[in-house]
Amino acid sequence: MAVEAARLTIRITLPDGSVREVPAGTTARQVAEQISQGLARAATSAKVNGETWDLSRPINQDASVEILKEDGPDALYVLRHSSAHALATAVRQLYPGAGIGFGPPIDDGFYYDFEVPRPFTPEDLAQIEEKMREVAKEDQQFARREVSREEARELFKGDPLKLERLEELGPDEIISVYTNGPFVDLCRGPHLPGTGRIRHFKLLHGAGAYWRGDSRRQMLQRIYGTAWYKKADLDQYLHRLEEASKRDHRMLGKQLDLFSIQEDVGPGLIFWHPKGAVIQFQLRRLIEDEVLKRGYDLVYTPHITREDLFRRSGHLPLYEHNQYPAMGAGAGESDEVRYRAKPMNCPGHVLIYSSRQRSYRDLPIRLAEVANVYRNELSGTLHGLLRVRGLTMDDAHIFCREDQIEEEIFQMLDLTDHILGKVFGLDYRLDLATRPEKKIGNDEAWDVAEQALAKALERRGLKYGMDVGGGAFYGPKIDVKVRDAIGREWQGTTIQLDYQLPLRFELEYIGSDNKPHRPVMMHRAIYGTIERFVGLLIEHFVGAFPVWLAPEQVRVIPITDDQAPAAKKIHERLRATAVRSHLDDRNETLNYRIRDGELMKVPYIVVVGAREVEQGTVAVRARGAGNKQEILPLDAFEQRLAAEIASRSLVLGKI
C-alpha cells in the first residue's frame, strides 16, 4: 500500500511505442486530450492493457493505452452496448414496471430482454424508438461505479432478474453498475461517454426469448436493434438485409420452380419439382460415385422398422421426442408389435454388419446410403429446405478397429474438403463437439472418443473450434459449419464417433488372435442432408447454378418460326448427349424469350436465326453476359459445353 501510494505517476505506453508519464488516476480521455482535441472528440472508448475501458475510468497503473475511435469492431460493440442501455432507458420510462434481463451487443446490433405483462406490439416499438431518440438527444452521461454486493442488492431490489444474475457473480468479481440519466444497470461495461453518440440506429423487431435461454423458465420480450456510427453504414446495413432476402432459397425455390412445401401434406416435407430434382440427382450421383472410389459400399435399408430396434439402439427413449409416434403392426402380426419411421440409418447399417461374422481383414467396412429419414422437429424450428422433417441424408457408417480410427477420420476430412471445398468452392469451419448432458455411455469411453477426433484433426493440421456439450447422445462429433453468401452459418457435414452402438448390438469381429473384438463405429454425412445442402447452394449461387448443376443448361431459341425446325434439331441433339436442353419456340418476341431465359438463370441461351441455320452455327449468350454473344459452330459449342460439365466448373465459360 505504501509503495503504491508513493507512485504518483504512471507510465502510459501508446500504440506507436511512445511512453507518457502521467499522474496515477489519469483517464483515457485525458490521455486523448493530451494528444489532440480532435482525438478526444472522436474517442469512443479505450483499450487498456488489451481490455476495452470507458474513457472516464481512472488508470492507476502502468498500462498500454489505445484510444478507440469510431472504426473497428470494438468501438462498434461499445456503441451497441450503450444503445442497449438507451433502449432499456426508453422502455423503463414508458413501462416503469418492466423487469430488465440482459442487453448485450451482438453482431450488427444489440438486444435487450424485458419482463413485461404484455408483449410489445409494432406500434409500441415505434413509440419506444421515439423515446430512445429522446434519450440519445439528451446525451445522458454514462457513469461507472464499483459497488459492494450489499449495495448492489439494494440497488436492484426491484429487479429480480438482475438479482439472480448478481448472485452468480463470484466473490472476487468486481461488481460494477452504470448509470445514465434515470437508468441504472448491473453491467460490466464499457460504455460510450454519453448517449449523445448514439445517432444512427433502428429498432428491428421484437420476439419472445426464454430467460437464461432455458425453455422451462419464463419468456421475456426481446427487442432487437441495430446501431452504427455513420448514417451511411446504417443505410448500407439495412440495404444488406434487403439484398439478403432476395437470395432467400424459399423465394428463389418458388421463382425457379425448384421445390414446394404443401400444407395439405404437412410442414417440413419437401416436394422436389423437376428442376429441383435435377439438383438432388446430381448431388446423389456425385457423392455415390465418390464414395465408391473411396472404398465404400452402397446399401439400402427399410424406412420403417419394429420399434424394438430403436429401443436397443438407445434412440428410445432418449431420442423419442424427435421421432414420430409408433404405428401399428403389419397384417398378421401381434397387436403388441409397433413400428417406427426411422430418424437415423445407423441401426439398419449395424444390422447389415452383424448379419454375418466379420474378420479383422474385412475392416474397415464402410456402408453408405443416401436415405430418407423422418424426424419430428418442433414446428417453430422448421425453415424452408434448411430445417425439415423429411430429411435425405448422405449417410454412411464405418466399422473399424481402434487402430484405424484416426486414418478413417483423416480420410473423411479429406472427402469433406474434396466435396465442400474443391467441388463447390464453399468456405467452411470445423467444430469439435463434446459430450452433452443427455448421453449414453460412461465418461471413460467419451474421453477416448473425444481425444481420437482431436488427434485426427490435429494430424491433418486443421484449425477447429470447441463446441462443449454439443455432441450427439451416443458420441462426440466433428461438425462442419458452412457459411452462406449472406454470412449465416449452418451445420452441414458431421463426423461422429460412436462406441455405444457396437456395444448395444454386441458387434464383433474376429481378430488375428482368433478372438472376438468389438469394432468402433463412425457416422458421417458430407452434405449433411440434401435438403439443407441444396438450400445452401441456392443461396450461395443466388439460384445461378454452375452448368453441371443447373436444372436447365441450355435454352434453344429460334428467332422466327422459320428456324423452329432447325432449333428443335439442335435441342434434340443436345438432349441426346444428356445435356439438359429446352426449346423455347413460343410465339413471343425474341426479347421476351431472352429475358425469360435470363430470369430463369439458364447458363446458356442458344439463339438460332437464319444466318446460323445457313452456316451451321449457333449464337450463344452466356448468363449475365448481356448482349455479348458468341457465334460458333454447333460442334464447337457442344464440345466446350461437354468439357465444362465434365469438369464441374464453378465459373461459366471456364473449363
Add this chain to the structure above:
RNA sequence: GCUGACGUAGCUCAACGGUAGAGCAGCUGAUUUGUAAUCAGCAGGCUAAGGGUUCGAUUCCCUUCGUCAGCUCCA
C-alpha cells in the same frame, strides 16, 4: 413447443364493416420478331379451414391449420 406478426387469383400485392381489384403468369387470336417484357380479348376467388358477433365480415372475436421473425432444439 414458446412469444409475436401474418394468411386475398398460379405469383407479387391492393381493397373505412357495405357488389373482392391490379400487374405478371395462363388461355384465345393477331403479330414472325437478331439478344432483358408486341398488341388485343378471355378466363381466373367459398378472401387458409371452422365457429361466433352483425341487417351485412376479407375487415371485429374465438378455435384449428399453415407461414414468417426470434427463443429453445438441431442435419
